[in-house]
Amino acid sequence: MTDYSTNMRLKLPVVCIILEVILIILFGVLVEYNDHTDAKNWKKNNTNINDMENEFYYRYPSFQDVHVMIFIGFGFLMTFLQRYGFSSVGFNFLIAAFSLQWATLMQGFFHGMHHGKIHVGVESMINADFCTGSVLISFGAVLGKTSPVQMLIMAIFEVTLFAVNEFILLSLLDARDAGGSMTIHTFGAYFGLMVTRVLYRPALNKSKHKNCSVYHSDLFAMIGTIYLWMFWPSFNSAITSLGDDQHRTALNTYYSLASCTLATYGFSALVNHEGKLDMVHIQNAALAGGVAVGTAGEMMLTPFGSMIVGFLAGTISVLGYKYLTPVLESKLKIQDTCGVHNLHGMPGVLGAIVGAVTAAVASSSTYGNGLEDVFPKINQDFTASNQAVMQIVSLAVTLGMALIGGLIVGFILKLPIYGAPPDTLCFEDSIYWEMPGEEGGHEELTTVKSADETEKLNS
Amino acid sequence: MTDYSTNMRLKLPVVCIILEVILIILFGVLVEYNDHTDAKNWKKNNTNINDMENEFYYRYPSFQDVHVMIFIGFGFLMTFLQRYGFSSVGFNFLIAAFSLQWATLMQGFFHGMHHGKIHVGVESMINADFCTGSVLISFGAVLGKTSPVQMLIMAIFEVTLFAVNEFILLSLLDARDAGGSMTIHTFGAYFGLMVTRVLYRPALNKSKHKNCSVYHSDLFAMIGTIYLWMFWPSFNSAITSLGDDQHRTALNTYYSLASCTLATYGFSALVNHEGKLDMVHIQNAALAGGVAVGTAGEMMLTPFGSMIVGFLAGTISVLGYKYLTPVLESKLKIQDTCGVHNLHGMPGVLGAIVGAVTAAVASSSTYGNGLEDVFPKINQDFTASNQAVMQIVSLAVTLGMALIGGLIVGFILKLPIYGAPPDTLCFEDSIYWEMPGEEGGHEELTTVKSADETEKLNS
């Protein structure tokens, strides 16, 4: 069932082991504990320091929720394909484990070195997971059509570009984007869409019968959906300022998602001829509300505002799945396996715009002394309007970086050396995985069918 | 496979979208950030306020555990049915997303408005999830026999009645019920049982072959069970007073559940002719220990007392599934799909009684200065015995509210306008969901069977 080109016997070990050895060497040279994790520095100035004030206790629960979203959320969300569950969870796992290490270095480099060293702690862990999320969004666009080696190569470049883009937005443009509507979702989606465009397969319909779900695979995917949905308030609030900011962000996200869910169910039934709900919408569009408050969530968006944004996000996401995805495929040759344009692309752009608008109306009368936590740059010389402009410029920069980056990386990934699957074997685990035996389950079905066929031939 | 009456094309969108629009408007008019989420008010009086003392850090981890119970726990617990997994997880998701918004308004209204506004923060989020839990318990009683529109209508009324009952218990009667043995479990169970009684279907056995589990569906259900079991200590302690109270409640619940689990396994094997364990018992009765310490968990119940209560709860729950459920169905015409009477009904009543008894023996010698955290009303004029009486009165009120409320709402839901499934298509996803294609999985089995049958006909 495999031919030489998809054989990973040498390719995958070489890439995994070389990358990890490089990572280990770079960590040895460049990485140090930060002051909250180093035994010496934590008590350097004050031996009576209150251990309960260590940043760990105020960030780690959020980190673990984000971690679950990255590994269970994204991993299981993509198991909806009937014969690609091992690869969905398994490659998600591999790519994420690599990306979070590489992101620690890239983000550490751009976020500012300390005497030539990168400092790590729970905040760097969250940031690394965030960057990983962006790579996994792109993975969703090309799901089923790429080899694990291709995905690791993509991750090397995408993590690097992510860090550059994040640096431009947050450090040069002073944009606010705590939950990553722009840096994570918009960037990951349009990068992935461009990659899948470059990797366009005209004969992909040869695997068409595998590019769909079965009953149990849809239930596995719902595990991913629900975890993403539940923990999104933690995602958006994980690196905001402590106190009311973190609290408010979680609250806004909670309401946005709840509102988005009702919109999703409503429109999913409406656009179906028989009024039946579509699992693709429920699994994906119901999450768009989290994406769309990624920028404005920490601001004084109010529950009211959050719910409006969530409602819009769910609506455009369902409509996107129904009407836009087929057009993107037929007209623009964008084969977007998971529909990341509908879940991350359009809601990400919506989130960026909502963030700009919300920033534009920020004022001391609304934020009081809390203004500087949310908008540290706003003062007499730099008005709320300036902030809004920076938010919009950031969106444009992100789109540009993602599209150009995806274009270049797409061509790199097109080289016929990574063991990508042939058109006939896309969306199929068995080319990269040792498959379980024939007793029971899906495999037996095949056997049963073959037996039936044999019977027919014999009779 | 669907006829006009179950077509959701217009019904579901209209209900979802209208409800969400109403919610958004009401939130716009009525809801404000509380002092821990509002940028201005958090630092109003003190710009040097310690952000680490924001309530978020002491409630949010509990909230997330409760959130997992509501969406993963309840959602997957109900996937045990072989062909109702989409609806179990999916309608659970829809109902919960609606109910938590509506509950925010209803509870906010009864818990006390602030200058005409409802204040929201992590505590209101927990309370809204609690109320949602009650609705999901009722959903368990009618599972498989109702349309999503019916369930949304039920949620509107049940959330409202829940808030009224909660107000009577906690504010008028000064009852204590941190984990909701009465307000959540007893109320949700008896409300749902009455609704399913009113919706009695004499010909339900036409769908009998679908009202059971298959191997994998039971494993999915175990995901729900285990999550509920693990996080129940967080559920019962989520809104108790901070400090020792929250700590003690979690500990008591942990021991009650452990003890309950051994009782469940013991009695499950004992009541089976071949000594085999029954998945229905393991999935449900093992959780009764959490329900039964919902009231007394925050009190000085001691691990010893908690374990006795857990043991009793597991025992009556298994015996209920084995001996009482068939009687309820045949004699009282109560078709209780998930057996909520055994998991939430009887253990809830047990929990209420345990709470009354534990309150009756409360004294300063046991609680010291902590007495007022647990029983703020107890003083020279209002003795522990008075508290116990209030607890029992609260149980009676709850039962009355649930039964009368369920009766009325049952009749409302009986109107033939909500697209409820016909008797032959209960416990069946395909009337409300677009089903995945025929390749692999369950669907293929049907095909295989049909093929076999065709063969027989041909020969």
Next chain:
Amino acid sequence: MTDYSTNMRLKLPVVCIILEVILIILFGVLVEYNDHTDAKNWKKNNTNINDMENEFYYRYPSFQDVHVMIFIGFGFLMTFLQRYGFSSVGFNFLIAAFSLQWATLMQGFFHGMHHGKIHVGVESMINADFCTGSVLISFGAVLGKTSPVQMLIMAIFEVTLFAVNEFILLSLLDARDAGGSMTIHTFGAYFGLMVTRVLYRPALNKSKHKNCSVYHSDLFAMIGTIYLWMFWPSFNSAITSLGDDQHRTALNTYYSLASCTLATYGFSALVNHEGKLDMVHIQNAALAGGVAVGTAGEMMLTPFGSMIVGFLAGTISVLGYKYLTPVLESKLKIQDTCGVHNLHGMPGVLGAIVGAVTAAVASSSTYGNGLEDVFPKINQDFTASNQAVMQIVSLAVTLGMALIGGLIVGFILKLPIYGAPPDTLCFEDSIYWEMPGEEGGHEELTTVKSADETEKLNS
């Protein structure tokens, strides 16, 4: 399908109920709330005590993560077997619910009584879950070949020996082992391996066709794997000193696991003739990095050191599955169902050695004022080298206790009174569980096959 010997009708109820009643009585006599959970003692000396400083807030989130690892992580990891999912999750649940209660007593006894009482709180909950983890590791070695009664008997003895061994290591030898490389993993693995050696079944290949996975069972197992992987940082850090220690341990474990994962994927593809990944490796070896930093994680291992350890752990674990497990079975007659030697045994020993080496190089220049948090015993009379020697002695003691304990307990479990399955019915749920009906799922497959066979006989 069952004969008398495997009928649990009396055996299981008697054991469960008697054990629980004994536990309840012992808890009644011996167990008290500790100062952080007792209403009176918490506010005894200071009515203005800050409730936010209750230990609950600094340990409970870690506890819940550990709890998820024990019940979901271990439980689902073992569902990889095609027809043993009910038993894997279900017996895991039963054994764990018993062990955590029994461990509270045994550990409480050895950790020091308070005026004849055992004090409980969130730390005792974590410790009890840790001890339970050790029993579940041993369960993995004998999975599929034992009855639930056997496992409860094993748990009684193993928990006791665990507590003795832990007492020797931590209290007598002053060893450090926060994440339990020795106390939990090495002990549990070698204990279980010895038990399975004593219970050797020469004719186990009669059940060979059931001792393997199917497609969906491997996906269920991945739920267990990913949860263990994500929450291992919480496991290793759950009972370290507060502050930088806990923060650093989580960080080290995070990097060790990430590095281990890349090594696992690389070597899994390398050792396969077609370069295909093996689910057994991914499900298990990717976790070895967490085991291997269980001792040194709280020390100043640095991310660099952690990644090297993780890489080595993943490598030896994959090679163990590929080359050592078959030898252990054929030469040493050790039938290790889950390969716990590769996941917990060798990586546990590696972790103990890494811990000794890291302790040997500890110095004030590296740890500063934090030295005494990590190594309370190190001073002028007790050098870092002494500490290292104690670590190695501890490893030897652990191996000795595990092997001798496992030998004795193995012979106790060999008595033909516990209803162990016959060789032909190992790895089979149906002897201990009421199986779901014939519609759909796996059962139907059997029916289909039988029908085919009938047809052949008739023709």
